[in-house]
Amino acid sequence: xxxxxKKRDSASTAAxxxxxxxxxxxxxxxxxxxxxxxxxxxxxxxxxxxLAGVTGWVEYQSHVLVQQTEGAQAAIDxxxxxxxxxxxxxxxxxxxxxxxxxxxxxxxxxxTTSAMILELGATLPPxxxxxxxxxxxxxxTNPSCIVRGKAAGTKDQASGAASAYVExxxxxxxxxxxxxxxxxTALNADPRAGVMVFEIVMQFKTPAKGGxxx
Amino acid sequence: MxxxxxxxxxxxxxxxxxxxxxxxxxxxxxxxxADARAETQTQFEAKEKELQxxxxxxxxxxxxxxxxxxxxxxxxxxxxxxIRASQLAVNLQVFYRLEAETGVKLLxxxxxxxxxxxxxxxxxLYSPIPYSVSVQGAFDQVFDFVRRLETGPQFARFKQVTxxxxxxxxxxxxxxxxxxxxTLEFLGTP
Numbered sequence: 001x002x003x004x005x006k007k008r009d010s011a012s013t014a015a016x017x018x019x020x021x022x023x024x025x026x027x028x029x030x031x032x033x034x035x036x037x038x039x040x041x042x043x044x045x046x047x048x049x050x051l052a053g054v055t056g057w058v059e060y061q062s063h064v065l066v067q068q069t070e071g072a073q074a075a076i077d078x079x080x081x082x083x084x085x086x087x088x089x090x091x092x093x094x095x096x097x098x099x100x101x102x103x104x105x106x107x108x109x110x111x112t113t114s115a116m117i118l119e120l121g122a123t124l125p126p127x128x129x130x131x132x133x134x135x136x137x138x139x140x141t142n143p144s145c146i147v148r149g150k151a152a153g154t155k156d157q158a159s160g161a162a163s164a165y166v167e168x169x170x171x172x173x174x175x176x177x178x179x180x181x182x183x184x185t186a187l188n189a190d191p192r193a194g195v196m197v198f199e200i201v202m203q204f205k206t207p208a209k210g211g212x213x214x
Numbered sequence: 215m216x217x218x219x220x221x222x223x224x225x226x227x228x229x230x231x232x233x234x235x236x237x238x239x240x241x242x243x244x245x246x247x248a249d250a251r252a253e254t255q256t257q258f259e260a261k262e263k264e265l266q267x268x269x270x271x272x273x274x275x276x277x278x279x280x281x282x283x284x285x286x287x288x289x290x291x292x293x294x295x296x297i298r299a300s301q302l303a304v305n306l307q308v309f310y311r312l313e314a315e316t317g318v319k320l321l322x323x324x325x326x327x328x329x330x331x332x333x334x335x336x337x338x339l340y341s342p343i344p345y346s347v348s349v350q351g352a353f354d355q356v357f358d359f360v361r362r363l364e365t366g367p368q369f370a371r372f373k374q375v376t377x378x379x380x381x382x383x384x385x386x387x388x389x390x391x392x393x394x395x396x397t398l399e400f401l402g403t404p
Contacts, residue, residue: 037227037230040227040230041227041229041230041233044229044230044232044233044234044237045229045233047233047237048232048233048234048236048237048240051236051237051240051241052236052240054240054244055240055243055244058244058251059243059247062247062250062251062254062255065254065255065257065258066254066258068258068261068262069254069257069258069261072258072261072262072264072265073261075265075268076261076264076265076268079268079269079272080268082272082275083268083271083272086271086272086275086278087271089275089278089279089282090271090275090278090282092282092285092286093278093281093282093285096282096285096286096288096289097285098339099289099292099293099339099340100288100292102338102339102340102401103292103340103369103401106340106342106369106371106399106401107369107370107371107401109371109372112364112372113360113364113372113375113396114357114360114361114364117357117360117377130379131378131379132376132377132378132379133375133376133377134374134375134376134377135372135374135375135376135377136373136374137372138371138372138373138374139373139374
């Protein structure tokens with residue numbers, strides 16, 4: 001019996017009861033606690049107000065920029081005459097400055113001739129005698145200073161003196177900064193004079209591009 | 215959707231429709247005026263930069279008139295120190311005067327032609343005017359001669375200097391003891 005009742009229940013749920021639905025949902029009143037229209041209006045208003053605010057702020061900023069641009073232009077116009085005069089004077093100043101810059105570059109040298117001679121004299125030991133100095137500080141291919149002279153004493157003493165003199169030149173503070181190398185390139189006996197004749201080649205440092213020479 | 219439908223929808227949702235219109239207008243404004251606003255920003259930045267430069271020019275140019283006048287006066291003095299290559303006799307007087315003042319014997323002095331500037335070299339206002347000079351004298355005299363040239367009113371540059379001790383019986387025999395040959399350049403104009 002129970003089994004038959006259960007069968008009947010399951011049959012009734014499988015086939016829904018049919019009836020005509022004449023309700024017009026669009027004309028029916030919204031019976032929800034908070035109407036859907038409220039949410040639609042609230043959302044649209046929120047979006048509109050936010051976007052209007054953003055747009056207004058952006059436009060306001062743009063307006064402020066226009067005003068500031070006009071203000072800047074007015075300030076420029078006010079100072080235009082003085083500025084033009086200053087520019088004219090600056091050009092005159094720069095033109096004059098170019099002359100001095102060119103002269104400064106022109107006379108710039110690693111070491112002046114008189115300073116070189118004085119320093120060579122100051123470093124000269126008693127047994128050395130200089131007879132020839134060839135100074136070429138501005139030679140583009142080989143800026144150098146060639147020193148020739150005599151070293152007194154026996155061959156042994158003279159060669160030692162010449163060698164020591166080269167070391168003196170190498171370590172001299174003035175020459176050390178200006179010369180890349182100081183080399184003894186010749187040392188020969190002069191039997192007539194009974195001395196050793198020597199030749200020292202001092203090679204100037206190549207100035208770095210744009211670097212200053214003293 | 216017909217016009218009647220739209221009117222009906224507007225009547226039903228007036229606030230939402232108005233909100234939508236506002237949103238639409240805002241979006242159109244933000245989109246279509248973006249370039250104009252960017253242009254305004256660029257113009258403002260350019261003007262502001264220009265104003266800063268003008269302000270800086272005015273501020274830094276407070277004593278510019280006096281400084282320029284002083285510079286121009288220095289420039290006139292500078293010009294007076296330049297050598298004119300065309301004035302050969304006047305130029306050689308520099309050496310003759312030094313000869314008289316220092317007591318050296320001027321063996322030779324020659325003004326050479328101005329060398330053409332190297333290609334692609336920057337344009338210079340002035341040219342180096344070369345001289346080949348040979349003097350003889352005691353060490354103190356020739357040294358004084360050289361130093362006076364270095365420190366004299368002319369802008370001088372020694373290209374090559376050769377000091378030779380004159381030896382008895384030798385090629386460069388001299389009672390005074392020293393011969394100096396040098397190539398010198400004065401800064402000047404043709």
